[in-house]
Amino acid sequence: MAGSTQSPRARYREQTRAEIKEIALRQLAEGGTGAVALTRIAKEVGLSGPALYRYFDSRDALLTDLIRDAYADLAAAVTEAAEALPATTSPRARLRALATACRNWAVAQPHRYLLIQGTPVPGYSAPPETVDSARAVLGPFLPAFDGAEPSSAVRPVVTQMKAWADTDPPVSEWVRLNAPAVDQGTALAGAMLAWSHMHGVVGLEVSGQFDGMGHDGGTLLTAQMDSLADTFGLA
């Protein structure tokens, strides 16, 4: 809607911006953050170097955009997966489905996953909206812990998360919005553990640590989600 009312100039501008980002992503995939170079991007788009500064204030601004996009994209993938679940889906199946959606996204585009979850880009500080995006990714996990009864092993985590929610109103609010009926400490602990499991598997997989092990990250992740469900006494 906003798109169709755009002036031709603005539309063209958006198009070029998109093309620039696309090439930047390809460079990222090929050689990591350090390989994203304005000069070479310009050459590929068919522009002179300085022209890029009409579209991005600096190299950092471009990277920021890529990071923001990646977060939003991952969040969208998870949200979409959550919305595709029938209302009758068991918590266990929900965990599986969401975690798998995350992993699929990451494995399909490792460079983007590494961009947001990997080694922090040196000298670069993430925009504050990153926190919101991380929440958008994790939000759909929260309601899976409805009626959970955490085992003694994870109870310290529940306690710590409860304390966090109690002292950080936005967090508490976020949990309430996504999972109104669930104990806050339990929901947060569950989501936290799910996140950590996810990153454990995907992080290793994406860094190529499983290569030549005749071994599949999907099996590992599913198993971890299943035992997470067990740990929280979920159906």
Add this chain to the structure above:
Amino acid sequence: MAGSTQSPRARYREQTRAEIKEIALRQLAEGGTGAVALTRIAKEVGLSGPALYRYFDSRDALLTDLIRDAYADLAAAVTEAAEALPATTSPRARLRALATACRNWAVAQPHRYLLIQGTPVPGYSAPPETVDSARAVLGPFLPAFDGAEPSSAVRPVVTQMKAWADTDPPVSEWVRLNAPAVDQGTALAGAMLAWSHMHGVVGLEVSGQFDGMGHDGGTLLTAQMDSLADTFGLA
């Protein structure tokens, strides 16, 4: 012993090599892999740029050394922790202790952890001995799964690991050496899961993702190890 028979020249040489690496590590800590620059290292050691080539064939050779050292160091930390355990230590306590040793090492020197487990260095291919080092880190985890009875959640992983051991003799041999009495699939699955849990927590922690969450990686990791013990029915 070998050290004391070294000629003065050789000793001096080793000393300079060590100094170079030390500075490289500091650069790594300050600005990531990309910040490791021979030119600046030389200046800090008080040598001219080309002189560094007497000590390392190239920048890549230096990085290789750093990676090898880091692996060896981490492996040593874990091994040491394993040897400090009394013979009567419960499997559960063993898992906790080893995982904590890993985490302590990583948290104390995040840049080195990121060097070996983080985003792969672009254009750099790891030396094959890396596999051995990874095994040295994971080896001490294997005997913890003596007498384990894996829950149904992780049984698919056990099956997959069993298949791996059956088709990869060196792996099978490695498991047998570290945990002769344990079912190979079970031991491998346990170590794999422990590794993944470890990386999940430490990877997020080291990338600063837990900042401002009033929340501690140690609690999370301990909880994960405890539930891993539960999942495998360990005492």
Add this chain to the structure above:
DNA sequence: TGTACATCAGTGAACGCGCGTTCACTGATGTAC
């Protein structure tokens, strides 16, 4: 509908930088007889 002006995309030249690496060479330290 035409004109005057403002906005915007894009250019080429230039700056300054630090990088990895090669080369021909010097002087000190070790080694063999």
Add this chain to the structure above:
DNA sequence: TGTACATCAGTGAACGCGCGTTCACTGATGTAC
């Protein structure tokens, strides 16, 4: 113990590179009256 030679650490100059970014400028596209 002395001498001849080989090895090694280190130097300064130089190469070529690509990088991010600034600047003054041109020409096209939009906008207001």
